[in-house]
Amino acid sequence: MLIQYVLIFVAGWLLTVFLRNHGTTRASAGAKICFLGFVVFSVFAVLRPGDISALANALGVGRGTDLLVYAIAAGFAFMSLHTYLRFKELQLRQAQLARAVALRDAREPQTPGDSVVDAEVP
Amino acid sequence: MYDDTWLIVPVYNEEPVIEQVIRETLESFPNIVCVDDGSRDASAERVARTGAHLVRHPINLGQGAALQTGIEYARSRPGARYFVTFDADGQHQVADVRRMLGRLREGSADMVVGTRFRSSARHIPRSKRLLLRTVVALSPRLRKLRLTDAHNGLRVFGRTVADTMHITCNGMGHASEIVAMAAKNGWAIVEEPVTILYTEYSMAKGQSLMNGVNILFENLVAGARR
Numbered sequence: 001m002l003i004q005y006v007l008i009f010v011a012g013w014l015l016t017v018f019l020r021n022h023g024t025t026r027a028s029a030g031a032k033i034c035f036l037g038f039v040v041f042s043v044f045a046v047l048r049p050g051d052i053s054a055l056a057n058a059l060g061v062g063r064g065t066d067l068l069v070y071a072i073a074a075g076f077a078f079m080s081l082h083t084y085l086r087f088k089e090l091q092l093r094q095a096q097l098a099r100a101v102a103l104r105d106a107r108e109p110q111t112p113g114d115s116v117v118d119a120e121v122p
Numbered sequence: 123m124y125d126d127t128w129l130i131v132p133v134y135n136e137e138p139v140i141e142q143v144i145r146e147t148l149e150s151f152p153n154i155v156c157v158d159d160g161s162r163d164a165s166a167e168r169v170a171r172t173g174a175h176l177v178r179h180p181i182n183l184g185q186g187a188a189l190q191t192g193i194e195y196a197r198s199r200p201g202a203r204y205f206v207t208f209d210a211d212g213q214h215q216v217a218d219v220r221r222m223l224g225r226l227r228e229g230s231a232d233m234v235v236g237t238r239f240r241s242s243a244r245h246i247p248r249s250k251r252l253l254l255r256t257v258v259a260l261s262p263r264l265r266k267l268r269l270t271d272a273h274n275g276l277r278v279f280g281r282t283v284a285d286t287m288h289i290t291c292n293g294m295g296h297a298s299e300i301v302a303m304a305a306k307n308g309w310a311i312v313e314e315p316v317t318i319l320y321t322e323y324s325m326a327k328g329q330s331l332m333n334g335v336n337i338l339f340e341n342l343v344a345g346a347r348r
Binding site for chain 2: 019084085091092094095098099101102103105106107108109
């Protein structure tokens with residue numbers, strides 16, 4: 001069915017856009033708008049299940065429940081990726097902080113080239 | 123003779139071997155900086171007994187982060203012109219480093235990396251050989267740069283490379299990251315066949331096959347983001 005190709009294409013396109021722009025103001029605003037849309041869609045689905053089914057039929061994805069499942073799966077995938085990238089960023093900052101501390105407290109050998117037997121490590 | 127050369131040695135839980143490795147290496151290379159990556163054992167104390175410089179991460183960050191710290195320390199030292207990344211577990215040979223430095227000083231390359239695959243690969247354990255070959259096969263960059271061994275920890279480079287080096291993959295993905303940096307900055311990389319001593323100790327500590335999956339994923343995401 002056509003909708004399947006459309007869904008896969010859109011998912012791939014969103015992923016690329018998301019990966020390239022992660023961390024920018026635009027991307028974070030986009031994510032918020034998507035989330036808001038998702039909430040509205042969910043409320044609508046609860047209040048008017050019939051309409052969702054009709055929409056699903058029009059798109060060619062069977063029942064309204066299936067459409068909702070697609071939306072949730074996509075949301076979850078993006079959430080996971082977002083968390084992963086966020087962790088990476090935090091890790092990098094943590095590394096920079098730890099590096100600054102390490103370099104500040106660097107120890108030179110007391111007599112360069114010679115062994116220092118009784119050295120104490122702080 | 124090697125006053126302008128700095129060896130960067132990331133150290134993580136290497137207490138049984140580190141002191142001997144550093145002492146032996148110091149006989150040839152007077153400038154060594156050990157980056158203790160938050161070891162839980164007495165590695166740092168062992169390093170402090172030798173004549174090596176010691177930089178300690180307050181927490182464990184990973185080998186890539188340790189290398190970056192070591193490079194930043196070494197490049198801030200007066201007179202540092204050549205840099206070598208060297209493993210702490212005794213699997214790298216000083217003779218190989220000398221040869222690689224010789225090639226770098228000829229000036230035909232910006233970076234010389236060790237390879238286990240130019241000569242006979244017989245001494246490499248089979249599972250490891252498979253992992254390393256897969257990484258090369260899946261990386262178009264490595265093939266373009268004609269590199270046969272992506273994850274060899276033995277590298278020699280000069281000032282320009284050290285000054286631009288900025289490793290962000292804290293873990294084991296840094297090897298591919300360095301290759302990506304080379305491709306981006308147009309560094310000329312050549313390979314030098316080296317011998318890796320696979321002792322029982324280094325085998326137990328070495329990268330497992332499953333870690334290859336982690337590396338591939340990390341590089342995939344990083345590749346998509348560039």
